[in-house]
């Protein structure tokens with residue numbers, strides 16, 4: 089990393105009362121300069137909590153929007169506005185309105201990986217760490233429209249033993265992960281443990297076999313829970329089924345363990361758009377800013393507050 093760039097970032101951060109928040113999927117250089125690294129829920133909570141005038145949000149667009157809704161008085165900067173999300177793009181607001189019309193009275197629960205407009209049409213927002221809890225908290229008589237990730241939906245349906253209507257969306261990174269890849273790696277590495285994000289396409293099969301074989305070394309976890317599990321695990325080899333960016337933080341916390349991504353090409357091109365140079369540019373120009381309109385923000389806030397309040 090260029091030392092002069094780092095020095096400028098540090099000086100500008102201080103002068104402008106700015107903090108850098110980074111998602112676990114960011115490139116290692118960004119994670120290393122961030123004041124806080126976490127998952128969507130952790131970052132949303134941190135954005136609320138930090139005393140700062142400017143937040144440099146190193147993540148993707150919907151995350152910066154969530155921070156803007158939660159912190160209308162802070163300037164939220166996303167160093168590259170093209171950092172989007174294929175999962176968030178898998179449903180638009182007209183499709184959701186049509187779905188709602190066909191299901192009057194249904195409760196809409198939306199993943200945090202959605203646009204602010206979708207959140208404004210939702211009753212609850214959730215992350216992978218509290219999806220099960222949120223669905224369980226909803227009146228059993230109510231129909232639930234769950235969006236937009238079908239793999240996470242299938243996982244929640246199984247965990248809650250509750251029939252839910254699931255939107256057929258997916259994240260291109262997690263959808264490409266197969267059970268075959270896990271199986272091959274487990275055959276190759278002894279003394280292993282497997283951490284699987286419920287957004288992964290391999291989830292249903294992995295769950296079926298782990299339950300069938302009473303296998304205690306396969307865990308379905310949110311990104312943050314994966315971090316904790318990786319730290320506490322006594323296994324030598326840890327197979328990780330999610331975006332490869334998480335391995336940087338895991339390896340830093342447990343340098344003696346061997347972390348193996350189920351597929352080295354499981355990277356999110358959107359997350360990797362943020363670079364140290366773009367962070368510096370954002371600090372210099374105080375842009376590009378992500379600002380959600382007041383009308384949408386007010387409507388979306390109830391659903392987001394429910395997500396932040398649910399542990």
Ligand code: SF4
Pocket residue numbers: 113148172173174175176201259260261262331356357358359
């Ligand atoms: S990894 Fe998938 S869900 Fe996450 S930001 Fe990238 S495209 Fe969206």
